[in-house]
Amino acid sequence: MYSFIPPLLGLFLATMACVARADEADGAALYAPCAACHGAAAEGNVALQAPRLNHLRPVYILTQLDKFQRGLRGGDAASVAAQQMAESSALLPPEERLPELAFYISELTSPASSSTLQGGDPVAGGRTFMRLCGACHGADAGGNVALNAPRLAGADDWYLLAQLHAFREGQRGRHREDRTGRQMRNMAAMLADKQAMQDVIAYIRSQQE
Numbered sequence: 001m002y003s004f005i006p007p008l009l010g011l012f013l014a015t016m017a018c019v020a021r022a023d024e025a026d027g028a029a030l031y032a033p034c035a036a037c038h039g040a041a042a043e044g045n046v047a048l049q050a051p052r053l054n055h056l057r058p059v060y061i062l063t064q065l066d067k068f069q070r071g072l073r074g075g076d077a078a079s080v081a082a083q084q085m086a087e088s089s090a091l092l093p094p095e096e097r098l099p100e101l102a103f104y105i106s107e108l109t110s111p112a113s114s115s116t117l118q119g120g121d122p123v124a125g126g127r128t129f130m131r132l133c134g135a136c137h138g139a140d141a142g143g144n145v146a147l148n149a150p151r152l153a154g155a156d157d158w159y160l161l162a163q164l165h166a167f168r169e170g171q172r173g174r175h176r177e178d179r180t181g182r183q184m185r186n187m188a189a190m191l192a193d194k195q196a197m198q199d200v201i202a203y204i205r206s207q208q209e
């Protein structure tokens, strides 16, 4: 009985397949200017401090692009990397095409990023993560859309460290209107020192598939 596809449904499925293919080509064109820094599969480029993006959900990508465009992220007092990304917002397509771009990025795949940090203890990091981070980012660091907390599992270790540092130094999450950034800034401040950050990152890395 499952092998029978009613003619109209068949037509619908064929049409959807064409639409999906067209979207993919469009998405690739929208993403092309980003690839110079983030890589062809959005796998990231440590030499340019451009992070992996393909582990992120479309909704988080859209939120961050909006923040970069409005100067809530990458504005005054931000890191050089964040300012570079804010300037790269000029390469973004018109607003109505952003969801397509974000969706395209989230569908890209690449092998797990290699470790660049040493000396983190995933067990100690796991304890800290459960105490301070898991409530928002999920025990497995998979993220929580309802709380705007992004997926951390799969991210580059060097980028996680750079962001925790940026939050703690007030380079990110500083803008008055950046409510979620300010929330995260308070949390980053609760990590005791660089060792605590490295431990938490070692735990996050242990959670990627």
Ligand code: HEC
Residues within 6 Å of the ligand: 031, 033, 034, 035, 036, 037, 038, 048, 049, 050, 051, 053, 056, 061, 064, 065, 079, 081, 082, 083, 084, 085, 088, 089, 091, 092, 093, 101, 162
């Ligand atoms: C000149 C290099 C460069 C180009 C071109 C560039 N980016 Fe970036 N991007 C960066 C850097 C560097 C960062 C890290 C910013 C930071 O450290 O806060 C970043 C960060 C991001 C983030 C935030 C990721 C996160 O986990 O919060 C997103 C999303 C993003 N870029 C998307 C894009 C898109 C889409 C394009 C194409 C329109 C693009 N970028 C083009 C360098 C670039």
Ligand code: HEC
Residues within 6 Å of the ligand: 063, 129, 132, 133, 134, 135, 136, 137, 147, 148, 149, 150, 152, 155, 160, 163, 164, 180, 181, 183, 184, 187, 188, 190, 191, 200
């Ligand atoms: C109250 C909820 C909450 C808690 C608790 C929390 N976070 Fe976050 N975190 C967020 C939100 C929301 C964002 C997105 C901020 C933004 O939009 O700029 C974020 C962003 C981040 C980022 C940046 C990711 C990226 O792709 O740029 C890192 C890294 C991070 N959190 C790590 C942690 C760690 C480690 C802890 C525990 C010490 C923690 N978070 C605790 C809510 C939280």
